[in-house]
Amino acid sequence: xxxxxxxxxxxxxWAFALALSVWISAVTSADPDETRAxxxxxxxxxxxxxxxxxxxxxxxxxxxxxxxxxxxxxxMIEADPQIVSAILDLSGLSSGNHSLELQIxxxxxxxxxxxxxxxxxxFTLEALDTQTLDVDITLSGEVAVGYQAxxxxxxxxxxxxxxxxxxxxxxxxxxxSVNLSGIRENLDQTLPIEILDENGQPVEGVTVSPEAIHVxxxxxxxxxxRDVAVKVIVMGRVASGYRLTDISVYPxxxxxxxxxxQLVNALPGVVETKPLDLQSAQEDIIxxxxxxxxxxxxxxxxxxxxxxxxxxxxxxxITLAGERVEIIGxxxxxxxxxxxxxxxxxxxxxxxxxxxxxxxxxxxxxxxxGLGIGTHQIVPRVEILISNVVVESILxxxxxxxxxxxxxxxxxxxxxx
Numbered sequence: 001x002x003x004x005x006x007x008x009x010x011x012x013x014w015a016f017a018l019a020l021s022v023w024i025s026a027v028t029s030a031d032p033d034e035t036r037a038x039x040x041x042x043x044x045x046x047x048x049x050x051x052x053x054x055x056x057x058x059x060x061x062x063x064x065x066x067x068x069x070x071x072x073x074x075x076m077i078e079a080d081p082q083i084v085s086a087i088l089d090l091s092g093l094s095s096g097n098h099s100l101e102l103q104i105x106x107x108x109x110x111x112x113x114x115x116x117x118x119x120x121x122x123f124t125l126e127a128l129d130t131q132t133l134d135v136d137i138t139l140s141g142e143v144a145v146g147y148q149a150x151x152x153x154x155x156x157x158x159x160x161x162x163x164x165x166x167x168x169x170x171x172x173x174x175x176x177s178v179n180l181s182g183i184r185e186n187l188d189q190t191l192p193i194e195i196l197d198e199n200g201q202p203v204e205g206v207t208v209s210p211e212a213i214h215v216x217x218x219x220x221x222x223x224x225x226r227d228v229a230v231k232v233i234v235m236g237r238v239a240s241g242y243r244l245t246d247i248s249v250y251p252x253x254x255x256x257x258x259x260x261x262q263l264v265n266a267l268p269g270v271v272e273t274k275p276l277d278l279q280s281a282q283e284d285i286i287x288x289x290x291x292x293x294x295x296x297x298x299x300x301x302x303x304x305x306x307x308x309x310x311x312x313x314x315x316x317x318i319t320l321a322g323e324r325v326e327i328i329g330x331x332x333x334x335x336x337x338x339x340x341x342x343x344x345x346x347x348x349x350x351x352x353x354x355x356x357x358x359x360x361x362x363x364x365x366x367x368x369x370g371l372g373i374g375t376h377q378i379v380p381r382v383e384i385l386i387s388n389v390v391v392e393s394i395l396x397x398x399x400x401x402x403x404x405x406x407x408x409x410x411x412x413x414x415x416x417x
Contacts, residue, residue: 035068035114038077042084044102044121048091056126056164056205059088060118065104068112076108083107088121095125126164133159133174135193135213141181145300146225146255149180150218156210159193163206170197171206176213184227187217226264227253230291230305231272236279238311241352244278245310255300256293263296271299276307282352285309313350317392320345323362325380325399329369336368337402345382349389361385366399376401 041062049055063086069077077083087103099122104113135157143149159174173196178187190212195203221227230249238244256271258264273289288304322342330336343364347354362385366378378399382391 033068033070034074035066036074037064037066038081038084040081041065042081042086042104044086044088046088046090048089048093050090050093050125052128053093053095053125054128054164055123056166057122057124059121059123063102063104064117066114066116067106068114069106069108069110073108073111077106086116090125093125095127097122097124126166128162129165129168130160130162131168131171133161133171135159136173136175137215138175138177139180140177141179143180143219144182144184144255146222146227146257147184147219148222150220152178152215152217154213154215156213159213160209161195161206162209167203167205170203171195172198173200174208176215178215178217180217183219184221186219187215190214224259224261224264225255225257225300226267227255228267229253229270231270232289232307233272233275233292234278234309235275236277236281238278238281239352241314241350241355242282242311243314245312247276247307247309249273250306250308254291254305256297257300258297260296263294267294267297273305273307276309278309278311281309281311282313284311313352315348316351316354317346317348318354318357320347320357320359320362323359323364323382326363326365327368327401328365329367330403331368333406334368334373334403335406336404338366339400339402340396343380343399344395346392346395347384347389348392349386353386353389357386357389364394366401368401368403371401371403373403373405376403 042065043062044060046055046059065084065086067077067084083106085105085107087105088100089103090098090100099120101120102116102118104116106113135154137152137154139152154176161168161171161174175194175196176191177194178189178191180187192212193208193210195206195208197203230252232247232249234247254271256264256267272292274292276285276287276289278285286306286308289307290304291299293299321344323345324342325338325340327336327338345362345364347357347362363383364380365383366380368376368378378401379397380394380399382394384391
């Protein structure tokens with residue numbers, strides 16, 4: 001038996017190789033390899049960084065990856081893109097400039113990594129530094145006239161700046177800006193902290209803790225001053241066929257003053273304007289009006305208010321009954337008969353325009369250009385010679401037209417415009 005095997009082992013090897021090649025060919029045909037780029041970039045994960053070091057250069061956040069893998073593996077990757085990861089391992093690195101290759105890992109087999117862009121990352125590691133700063137609060141603007149601000153309070157008053165040593169050394173100031181322009185009520189805000197260098201420019205690449213502080217500032221109205229609403233007084237009516245759509249006033253609230261605080265306290269909470277005349281108005285009104293103030297009371301600042309009144313025509317619709325149908329575009333060798341001879345036209349638009357509409361302003365036509373002998377169903381066309389008037393519908397909306405040779409005695413309907 002051993003002798004027989006030793007004499008025929010070459011035949012066994014050839015048979016095994018042939019079977020293996022047939023199997024590989026069958027598998028490859030059923031699950032062919034494909035080379036393509038991932039549909040979405042892969043996020044770069046940084047691991048192994050020394051907690052006492054910080055990155056002082058921009059690191060790409062994503063990488064484009066191209067793989068070669070069987071179609072079944074691609075189906076797995078498309079179903080779960082997290083199978084592919086990009087690792088930047090900083091383990092054991094000290095401060096200084098470094099160059100590392102990204103590690104592309106695929107939790108599936110078999111896969112060949114064709115390319116990654118970028119493939120090599122250049123970066124700088126620096127020692128982590130911190131600095132504690134007092135917060136400077138900068139006030140700008142003034143509270144509204146007739147108001148006064150109290151003492152400002154802020155919490156916390158110190159912040160910690162952290163980052164690369166070279167960047168933290170540039171920091172000279174932590175600032176919060178508070179704008180008081182025109183405020184009439186207590187200020188209660190959480191404001192961001194700016195980290196600045198000696199030239200007042202923001203310092204990039206550092207973090208601040210906390211990132212914002214809470215600022216409060218009491219604001220109260222001085223004696224003799226009071227905020228009151230403005231009420232617009234109107235007189236007259238807009239023109240017939242028009243309507244008043246809205247009236248707005250700016251500013252809607254004004255500050256008034258009196259040497260005797262009791263005078264402003266006695267106001268009902270509103271002051272009226274001089275009358276706004278709407279008589280026969282047909283368009284929007286923009287004007288300034290004085291305020292009708294009691295004796296001893298004056299308005300602080302601008303002495304008039306801006307009034308805007310919207311005036312627009314009333315929209316309506318009417319039916320134009322019995323509009324005759326006109327034939328156009330008929331060849332001289334033909335005659336035509338239409339049925340019905342008239343249609344009703346419903347139009348809409350501003351009521352003042354509809355009141356002036358006449359039959360001479362409306363034209364109903366059927367265009368027979370290019371049509372031959374026979375019976376045709378034509379949609380009539382309506383022209384309105386007045387702008388802003390719209391055709392809503394035509395009744396009926398289809399006209400029957402019978403075209404015959406001009407040698408056949410038929411009645412040709414050609415209405416006079």
